[in-house]
Amino acid sequence: MPRTPTPKQLxxxxxxxxxxxxxxxxxxxxxxxxKTTQRKLLTRWLESENHDVVSTRWASSALVKPMLKVRKKIxxxxxxxxxxxxxxxxxxRVETSILPALWAGKTVLADRYLFTALARDAARGLDLDxxxxxxxxxxxxxxxxxxxxxxxxxxxxxxxxxxxxxxxAGQDVTGIDDPLASYGRxxxxxxxxxxxxxVVFQFVTVDAGDAVYRQHTRVRELVAKAEKRPWSTFSEExxxxxxxxxxxxxx
Amino acid sequence: MADQVTYPxxxxxxxxxxxxxxxxxxxxxVAALKRDxxxxxxxxxxxxxxxxxxxxxxxxxxxxxxxxxxxxxxxxLAFRLRWEIxxxxxxxxxxxxAPYTDTAATFGTVCGLDAEWLxxxxxxxxxxxxxxxxxxxxxxxxxxxxxxxxxxxxxALMLEAGAPKRVSKAGRRRMMELLDxxxxxxxxxxxxxxxxxxxxxxxxxxxxxSRRSASRPRNGRK
Numbered sequence: 001m002p003r004t005p006t007p008k009q010l011x012x013x014x015x016x017x018x019x020x021x022x023x024x025x026x027x028x029x030x031x032x033x034x035k036t037t038q039r040k041l042l043t044r045w046l047e048s049e050n051h052d053v054v055s056t057r058w059a060s061s062a063l064v065k066p067m068l069k070v071r072k073k074i075x076x077x078x079x080x081x082x083x084x085x086x087x088x089x090x091x092x093r094v095e096t097s098i099l100p101a102l103w104a105g106k107t108v109l110a111d112r113y114l115f116t117a118l119a120r121d122a123a124r125g126l127d128l129d130x131x132x133x134x135x136x137x138x139x140x141x142x143x144x145x146x147x148x149x150x151x152x153x154x155x156x157x158x159x160x161x162x163x164x165x166x167x168x169a170g171q172d173v174t175g176i177d178d179p180l181a182s183y184g185r186x187x188x189x190x191x192x193x194x195x196x197x198x199v200v201f202q203f204v205t206v207d208a209g210d211a212v213y214r215q216h217t218r219v220r221e222l223v224a225k226a227e228k229r230p231w232s233t234f235s236e237e238x239x240x241x242x243x244x245x246x247x248x249x250x251x
Numbered sequence: 252m253a254d255q256v257t258y259p260x261x262x263x264x265x266x267x268x269x270x271x272x273x274x275x276x277x278x279x280x281v282a283a284l285k286r287d288x289x290x291x292x293x294x295x296x297x298x299x300x301x302x303x304x305x306x307x308x309x310x311x312x313x314x315x316x317x318x319x320x321x322x323x324x325x326x327x328l329a330f331r332l333r334w335e336i337x338x339x340x341x342x343x344x345x346x347x348x349a350p351y352t353d354t355a356a357t358f359g360t361v362c363g364l365d366a367e368w369l370x371x372x373x374x375x376x377x378x379x380x381x382x383x384x385x386x387x388x389x390x391x392x393x394x395x396x397x398x399x400x401x402x403x404x405x406x407a408l409m410l411e412a413g414a415p416k417r418v419s420k421a422g423r424r425r426m427m428e429l430l431d432x433x434x435x436x437x438x439x440x441x442x443x444x445x446x447x448x449x450x451x452x453x454x455x456x457x458x459x460x461s462r463r464s465a466s467r468p469r470n471g472r473k
Contacts (some may be wrong), residue, residue: 063315067304078333080375080468081299084326091319130468133371134322244363245316 005247010240014231022052022106023226024098024139026113028194029147030187031168032157033208034215038147039111041216042223046107054101056093058112064089075166082167083121087134090114094139099242113141115197123189124173137237143226145219146203151188153209158183260340261453262377263291264351265441267385268358268426269394270296270401276385276441277349283446284345289453291345292335296354296402299330306398306405315409317362317417324355324402325372332376340377345453349385350402352376357429358403362410362417375468380456383439383449384430393420 005013025042027035039055046053059068068085071077077085101108114135122128132138149157158164159180166172169179170186198205206218231239265280267273277293284291297303301323309315331348339346356369396408396418403426407418416422431438439449 063305063308066308067301070304078329080329081326081333084322084329085301088319088322088326091322092315095316095319096314125469127468130371130374133368134325136368241316241318 004244007240010243011232011236013243014236014239017103018228018231020105021228021231022102022104022108023143023223023228024102024108024110024141025223025226026110026115026141026144027147028113028115028144028203029208030149030151030154030191030194031164032154032161033147033149034212035147036111037212038145038206038215038219039109041212042219043109045216045220046223052104052106053109054097054106055109055111056097058116059086059089061089061092061096063092072165072167075172077167077172079121079124079126079173082124082172083117083126083131084134086117086121090117090135094238095242095245098139099239100246110141113144114138115144115194115201115203118197119190119193122193123186124170137241138235139238140229140234142228143222144201144203145222146194146198146205147208147215148205149191149208151184151191154187154191155180155184258337258340258377259343261345261381261456262336262340262379263345263347263381263383263449263453264353264379265347265349265383265385266351266353266357266430268354268387268403268423268430269385269389270350270404272385272388273349273354273401276383277347279443280347280383280441280446280449283450284453287450287454289345291347292339294331294335294346294348296350297327298335299327301327301330302398302402302405306409309409313409313412317359317364317406317410320406320409321355321359321364321369321372325375328352328355328373328376348379351379353382353430354402357426358406360429361422361426362406381439381449381452382437383441383445386440386442386445387427390424390427391420392423394418394423 027039029035043053043055059065064085068089098108098110117135118128118131121131163179164183169183171179171182174182174185176182176185197203204222206215208215263280265273265276267276281291281293305323336346336348352373355373356366359369360366394404394407396411397404398408410418437452439445441449
């Protein structure tokens with residue numbers, strides 16, 4: 001079996017891949033802000049421009065989704081368990097789908113990224129330091145597009161389409177029986193957390209109240225001029241860890 | 252942010268490099284305590300069923316990292332704390348957590364994770380009042396790769412493809428060394444004599460309520 005690459009070799013591999021690797025773009029925002037619509041429109045546009053695109057959605061890892069779904073349904077998760085299971089899902093997707101796609105030069109569109117967990121779990125009362133720790137080592141997106149809307153608008157949009165689920169409505173922490181009333185209170189906290197995160201993680205804001213086409217035009221502009229956040233500066237530990245694991249498996 | 256949690260009960264942690272040995276040590280300790288008239292509750296690995304579900308979900312594709320497994324361990328521990336450990340401690344009872352945090356921390360370290368990352372991840376778990384180390388058997392053997400024995404055996408199976416060297420015989424030996432390092436607290440080696448000593452320490456300690464440092468990762472918001 002070949003030897004595990006040395007730290008120096010790993011750094012060289014990462015530096016060499018920087019130019020050909022794909023772009024990681026995260027779509028963030030409250031429920032009902034139109035992230036998924038914009039992600040789909042962008043996918044179509046990028047594919048028409050001959051980009052290879054991979055999309056990844058929140059809580060979608062084949063390994064974790066079933067166990068998360070069952071536990072959400074029977075409402076047995078504590079705040080910590082809820083948070084940790086989403087961290088499991090996220091880590092597994094980073095290692096098995098996001099990083100391999102980026103390494104192969106594909107553009108990855110993440111329909112919600114770790115900021116969703118940070119905003120929701122901090123709104124549930126968890127300590128941000130601990131959350132960042134659970135999600136570390138961080139794989140920084142090259143671009144975070146935040147679809148901004150007021151908590152009232154988010155509540156209105158959700159109310160017009162469906163009743164939010166128990167955890168989505170934050171009923172586990174508000175203790176309010178009515179899902180919409182609970183959502184109204186919970187989303188207020190979530191948006192506050194998002195706004196704090198947007199400063200720290202340099203989100204680019206798109207007004208979710210604009211017409212869909214205008215938002216899409218803005219998203220295209222942002223993506224067209226997006227620059228890579230160098231892995232060697234921002235995400236070295238996460239990429240190195242994945243490279244070591246992949247190297248051993250491939251050997 | 253490290254809040255002090257006070258419980259009238261007592262928490263005994265038993266860790267070890269093999270699930271079978273931990274289970275045997277817990278059984279022996281519980282029997283000995285029972286003979287002394289002390290009833291206790293045992294909290295075991297995978298009480299939440301998360302590891303069982305994870306294995307079922309992987310359908311043989313074991314592309315899982317040690318970091319992912321450690322997060323699952325933390326989620327399982329959060330479940331055990333909520334349903335099995337904290338209620339008993341709050342009621343003044345005795346809980347034997349077999350295994351507890353040291354098993355995850357040392358196995359994770361052996362498999363290449365930063366010890367500090369593991370410590371921080373598991374910081375929501377209250378420190379044990381007494382720590383026991385299961386008597387290790389078959390010390391020269393590597394881990395059996397199976398899902399039904401304990402966390403290290405489960406990890407050895409799941410990580411076989413991703414970290415084969417780390418889950419080897421040498422890895423197990425390294426884990427035993429790490430477990431053996433007492434960190435500011437007496438570590439009881441759970442032979443017959445060790446169980447007797449731990450029993451005595453438990454009886455002595457039950458005279459006053461304990462304050463243990465736990466750092467529940469909550470920001471106090473209601």
